[in-house]
Amino acid sequence: MAELGLYLDLIRRNPVYLAGLVIVSSFVVLGLIAPYILTRPEDAWGLAYSIDKRLMPPSLEHPFGTDEYGRDVFNRVLLGARFSLVIGVGVVALSLAIGVPIGLVAGYMGGRVGTALMRITDMFLAFPPLLLAVALAATLGRGLLNTIVALSLSWWPWYSRLVYLQVSSVKNMPYVDAARVVGLDEARIMFKHVLPNSLTPVITQATLDVGSAILEASALSFLGVGVPPPIPEWGLLVSSGWHLVSRAWWISFFPGLAIVITVLGFNLLGDAVKELMDPRLRNILSMRRV
Amino acid sequence: MSGGRLLRVSDLTVHYYTAEGVVKALRNVSLEVDSGDSLCVIGESGSGKSTLGLAIALSLPKNAVVVSGSILYKGVDLLKLPPSEAEKYKGREISMIFQDPATTFNPLFTIGEHLTDVLRYHFGLSRQEALGKAAELLKMVRLPDPSRILNAYPHELSGGMLQRAAIAAALAPRPKVLIADEPTTMLDVVTQAQILDLLDSLRRDLDLTLILITHNLGIASEVCNKTVVMYAGVVVEEGPTEDVILNPLHPYTAKLVKAVPVASKTRGKLSYIPGALPDLRNPPMGCPFADRCEHASSKCRTAPLKYAHVGHTRRVACVLYGE
Amino acid sequence: MPVSREYLVKRLVLLVFVVLGVLVITFIITRVIPARPEFLWAGPHATEEQLKRARQELHLDEPLHVQLYYYLLDFFKGSWGVSWRTRSPVLQDLLTALPATLELVVTAFTLAFLAGVPLGIYSALNYGRRADQVVRVLTILGASTPVFWVALILQTVVGIWAGLLPAGKRVDEYLVYSTGFRPITGFYLLDSLIQGNIAVFADVLKHIIMPALVLSLYPMSLASRMCRSLMIEVLNENYIRSLEIWGVPRRVVLLKYALRNVIVPVVGSLGLSFGYTLVGAFMVELVFVWPGLGYYAGMALLSYDYPAIIGAVVLVAIFYSLINFVVDLLHAWLDPRVRL
Numbered sequence: 001m002a003e004l005g006l007y008l009d010l011i012r013r014n015p016v017y018l019a020g021l022v023i024v025s026s027f028v029v030l031g032l033i034a035p036y037i038l039t040r041p042e043d044a045w046g047l048a049y050s051i052d053k054r055l056m057p058p059s060l061e062h063p064f065g066t067d068e069y070g071r072d073v074f075n076r077v078l079l080g081a082r083f084s085l086v087i088g089v090g091v092v093a094l095s096l097a098i099g100v101p102i103g104l105v106a107g108y109m110g111g112r113v114g115t116a117l118m119r120i121t122d123m124f125l126a127f128p129p130l131l132l133a134v135a136l137a138a139t140l141g142r143g144l145l146n147t148i149v150a151l152s153l154s155w156w157p158w159y160s161r162l163v164y165l166q167v168s169s170v171k172n173m174p175y176v177d178a179a180r181v182v183g184l185d186e187a188r189i190m191f192k193h194v195l196p197n198s199l200t201p202v203i204t205q206a207t208l209d210v211g212s213a214i215l216e217a218s219a220l221s222f223l224g225v226g227v228p229p230p231i232p233e234w235g236l237l238v239s240s241g242w243h244l245v246s247r248a249w250w251i252s253f254f255p256g257l258a259i260v261i262t263v264l265g266f267n268l269l270g271d272a273v274k275e276l277m278d279p280r281l282r283n284i285l286s287m288r289r290v
Numbered sequence: 291m292s293g294g295r296l297l298r299v300s301d302l303t304v305h306y307y308t309a310e311g312v313v314k315a316l317r318n319v320s321l322e323v324d325s326g327d328s329l330c331v332i333g334e335s336g337s338g339k340s341t342l343g344l345a346i347a348l349s350l351p352k353n354a355v356v357v358s359g360s361i362l363y364k365g366v367d368l369l370k371l372p373p374s375e376a377e378k379y380k381g382r383e384i385s386m387i388f389q390d391p392a393t394t395f396n397p398l399f400t401i402g403e404h405l406t407d408v409l410r411y412h413f414g415l416s417r418q419e420a421l422g423k424a425a426e427l428l429k430m431v432r433l434p435d436p437s438r439i440l441n442a443y444p445h446e447l448s449g450g451m452l453q454r455a456a457i458a459a460a461l462a463p464r465p466k467v468l469i470a471d472e473p474t475t476m477l478d479v480v481t482q483a484q485i486l487d488l489l490d491s492l493r494r495d496l497d498l499t500l501i502l503i504t505h506n507l508g509i510a511s512e513v514c515n516k517t518v519v520m521y522a523g524v525v526v527e528e529g530p531t532e533d534v535i536l537n538p539l540h541p542y543t544a545k546l547v548k549a550v551p552v553a554s555k556t557r558g559k560l561s562y563i564p565g566a567l568p569d570l571r572n573p574p575m576g577c578p579f580a581d582r583c584e585h586a587s588s589k590c591r592t593a594p595l596k597y598a599h600v601g602h603t604r605r606v607a608c609v610l611y612g613e
Numbered sequence: 614m615p616v617s618r619e620y621l622v623k624r625l626v627l628l629v630f631v632v633l634g635v636l637v638i639t640f641i642i643t644r645v646i647p648a649r650p651e652f653l654w655a656g657p658h659a660t661e662e663q664l665k666r667a668r669q670e671l672h673l674d675e676p677l678h679v680q681l682y683y684y685l686l687d688f689f690k691g692s693w694g695v696s697w698r699t700r701s702p703v704l705q706d707l708l709t710a711l712p713a714t715l716e717l718v719v720t721a722f723t724l725a726f727l728a729g730v731p732l733g734i735y736s737a738l739n740y741g742r743r744a745d746q747v748v749r750v751l752t753i754l755g756a757s758t759p760v761f762w763v764a765l766i767l768q769t770v771v772g773i774w775a776g777l778l779p780a781g782k783r784v785d786e787y788l789v790y791s792t793g794f795r796p797i798t799g800f801y802l803l804d805s806l807i808q809g810n811i812a813v814f815a816d817v818l819k820h821i822i823m824p825a826l827v828l829s830l831y832p833m834s835l836a837s838r839m840c841r842s843l844m845i846e847v848l849n850e851n852y853i854r855s856l857e858i859w860g861v862p863r864r865v866v867l868l869k870y871a872l873r874n875v876i877v878p879v880v881g882s883l884g885l886s887f888g889y890t891l892v893g894a895f896m897v898e899l900v901f902v903w904p905g906l907g908y909y910a911g912m913a914l915l916s917y918d919y920p921a922i923i924g925a926v927v928l929v930a931i932f933y934s935l936i937n938f939v940v941d942l943l944h945a946w947l948d949p950r951v952r953l
Contacts, residue, residue: 128885
């Protein structure tokens with residue numbers, strides 16, 4: 001609970017961190033309930049066309065305006081939150097599912113096996129971020145699942161490495177030796193002792209990576225190799241307004257703004273968590289208390 | 291030996307602000323150092339001895355606050371000086387070396403660069419002149435092959451060599467006082483003896499005043515003429531080293547002396563001090579050692595610490611010695 | 614100071630393996646994963662004939678290791694396929710477009726570091742105070758914005774609506790023609806200066822500033838954050854404290870010693886930053902119609918020009934490895950501890 005007190009101090013010092021928490025929670029809630037609170041679901045899901053309502057600028061009735069098919073942009077952006085949530089969580093979850101076991105085995109077994117596994121991991125890391133995803137996405141074709149898979153396949157090496165480093169150091173800790181001396185078998189040690197202690201930084205990182213996943217997915221969609229229309233993914237929405245941007249700026253502007261705010265929220269939260277972990281700041285923070 | 295009072299710490303109280311609370315690291319600490327002394331500050335971890343050293347060297351970390359007290363050096367209260375004035379004392383008057391020689395030097399720069407920068411900024415020398423002086427300094431600390439050392443990076447040298455180089459750097463500006471915070475703790479026994487010997491002879495040759503911070507009584511007995519014993523942020527005993535060790539007054543000091551294992555033919559139990567340090571976030575009102583002391587009375591726990599003078603030279607904070 | 618020969622050789626060998634690894638992975642992606650690779654390679658409008666020929670050319674009926682052999686052979690021969698969009702060999706297209714991208718990326722990178730490093734250090738020195746908070750939020754913002762969106766906004770507002778700067782392309786073709794400008798190195802900024810052609814220089818500058826600025830946002834934020842956290846760490850190190858205690862003025866300790874402790878790891882991370890920037894260039898070049906690799910790749914993606922996409926990916930990946938190799942050497946040169 002000292003943590004909570006410190007977190008509140010942190011927020012008091014810099015209220016922007018509160019924004020991080022608020023944004024992320026709002027995003028998650030929105031993402032979950034979006035399909036149920038749409039005012040114009042046909043527009044959002046891309047099922048309807050209204051020729052007479054095309055390219056209308058933002059107004060009370062259409063807060064984000066309408067696009068070239070007469071669809072309400074606000075509804076589309078709102079539904080887009082659901083897809084962003086799905087993609088973000090999906091990518092992170094799949095990357096963890098692939099990367100953590102590999103890193104765990106490599107780190108725990110060490111030696112030849114460990115080095116070999118890490119060499120393979122490094123081969124993937126030889127690609128700049130996103131590039132591998134682009135190649136994969138182009139090969140697999142457009143699609144929601146394909147996008148998640150493409151991004152995960154380019155992301156898992158980072159987690160693998162992180163876990164590997166953690167496990168390598170944790171397995172040399174005294175309490176692991178103690179467990180061995182007491183007579184626990186290797187598998188048990190791995191799961192009950194090594195794993196939990198190695199995973200905390202990875203899990204924290206992963207939760208905050210959801211934001212980056214959303215950002216990368218939007219880039220893929222913008223480039224035309226991510227999610228296909230009419231799915232209202234934010235990146236895709238931005239690109240759909242691209243050719244009209246000087247006349248109907250709202251089509252590209254608002255979805256992009258949604259991306260910025262959401263990713264900003266995750267990054268702010270991530271920063272706040274890192275600050276909390278930093279012992280020096282904790283000291284200075286408590287200085288304020290007295 | 292003593293050439294008059296050089297340094298006088300009075301009622302120094304320093305608090306650290308940490309995530310777990312405010313640690314009252316030093317509480318009303320007073321001591322005096324005469325010119326030419328070699329003073330040992332003895333204590334276990336958490337006794338506040340390092341904080342004391344950093345305070346005198348005007349180098350406390352950002353989360354430390356001097357709550358009260360003064361540090362009079364040649365009559366000037368160092369704590370009241372504005373930063374620009376305080377700068378002038380650093381190196382020139384008071385210098386310091388640290389426990390871990392490996393982290394004392396910047397890994398990206400050679401020893402020579404460190405030394406020449408210290409020299410140039412104090413004496414305005416040219417690079418060539420500074421290099422020359424640096425080589426002399428290295429010889430002074432008994433390092434062979436100075437030119438190799440000057441061109442070496444810290445990771446290329448052993449702990450002992452680095453510590454000598456640190457001494458050279460610390461003494462380059464010709465300070466009057468050298469504070470050595472556990473300078474040998476990270477070194478092997480042989481090197482330890484060499485460094486101590488070096489410090490002792492430098493003290494004599496350069497007319498230095500040495501403040502040696504350590505947890506090791508053996509070191510104190512070898513090098514220091516005066517000893518101050520600290521426990522949990524307060525001074526519990528002070529006096530000439532020989533007297534303090536051979537005839538300890540404070541129960542804590544006595545226990546410390548007894549705890550030093552002596553090699554002998556007969557086996558016995560290792561003596562130790564039961565109990566643990568008090569929590570410095572909430573230090574006890576009276577004597578901090580009361581809970582571990584066999585002579586403790588209720589008065590010990592409640593009455594504020596008072597120092598009794600025993601003879602001309604000794605001081606002890608214990609009710610056993612009257613008021 | 615100099616790096617040992619063993620280190621150099623070690624790094625070169627590593628580079629070779631990395632490049633091979635890249636090729637193997639792209640092989641797996643392009644030949645093994647797809648069920649019918651010839652469809653991808655011959656294009657959506659391919660006839661039966663063309664598909665059959667594609668299968669032959671790609672040796673798709675032969676065992677995998679044979680395919681890999683021919684794949685590597687093709688790579689080193691330089692036959693990277695033909696782009697459907699431009700109808701010319703992919704490698705040729707890529708190499709023609711490369712200098713423009715390099716010019717853009719180098720400019721962006723320079724901006725990023727010139728602004729990012731001082732910003733990060735300034736932030737660290739004001740740790741916890743208002744200035745620090747502001748910089749931190751700005752850098753987080755910089756790392757959260759989608760490059761393509763900022764590009765679109767800037768282009769629309771500054772380029773189209775306000776007309777202050779050209780909205781796209783690299784240079785005014787008419788100006789090139791009328792002043793007789795000739796590309797020498799492929800880097801127009803350099804070439805125009807060499808030829809004393811100030812008009813073209815100013816023109817290219819006007820064209821490059823928006824895309825470079827947009828592209829620099831992400832690496833600038835990264836650099837700033839890294840410098841900030843490094844500086845904070847370094848300032849707490851014993852070796853900074855010891856110099857101060859020995860009396861070296863704070864200014865010197867900061868500018869000479871601490872700065873290097875900060876810059877060296879930053880240099881080490883240059884490679885990764887570069888990677889992000891390269892991919893960001895895809896989107897920036899697309900939006901600003903900057904005739905470089907990124908534009909080529911971006912157009913390839915939009916038109917499903919598979920050979921061109923893969924060619925671009927491979928080239929960028931190899932380039933990335935090269936950059937990392939150079940950065941490693943640079944890092945070893947700066948940090949004596951690395952040269953083992």
